[in-house]
Amino acid sequence: MNEPYVILNVEKKVGYIEFFHPNRNSMPSDVLMQLEQTITDAGNNDAIKVIVLKSGGDRTFCAGASFNELIAIEDEEKGKQFFLGFADVINAMRKCPKLIIGRVQGKAVGGGVGLAAATDYCLATKYASIKLSELSIGIGPFVIEPVVSRKIGKTAMSQMTINAEQFYSAEYAKEKGLYGEVFNTTEELDEAVKTLAENLSTYNPEALKEIKTVFWESTEHWETLLTERAKISGKLVLSKFTKKTLKRFR
Known part of the structure; x- marks a missing residue:
């Protein structure tokens, strides 16, 4: 069985951050901590001009x-x-x-949708359907709501949250602004990601840094907001309803 990991590879001034977990790239605490640290390190690494966030497996x-x-x-x-x-x-x-380009090769669920929404630009394959399933297991997409709503709007976000058992197509995600482009194959996706990232890495790094700040204007309060949201989810996960539902998925 493959072990979970988070790795950083630097090629042509592009930092490729890849995470993996054998259980459909789900995220336990240790992988989340490693991912946070790796993103922070890549942001401080002068050899890296642009970051690509991707996951292992297909x-x-x-x-x-x-x-x-x-x-x-x-x-x-x-x-x-x-x-x-x-x-x-x-x-x-x-x-x-630094700008973060998302490479989404397959399905994104819950927190996975949050990760895609937190990238500055995201490319995907036609297999990259999305789902916010949290409400159906007794919690809700509280922590990721601000970043998902910021990207696709509160209306689409609330529709997906309410239709918690429905996958929405990659085309829907593109239409709503989560994905910039959707490709037929992973090969085409990788080629596009590489071209875009390497191209961006030749741009003025100061301009890239300044535009990133502009993209994320008015989110300075998120440290507090997301902590409050984590508290809500942390409480709901202990409810009888959630405990009972999670046992079915074990």
């Missing part, structure tokens, strides 16, 4: 929170800490002084 970009870890949560503080993992990654992406 079926799923990211299945969101690790259900096994959610089931094990026994008190509100632990619950809050778990969801803070996603908050910390989103905030690291937001504050990173």
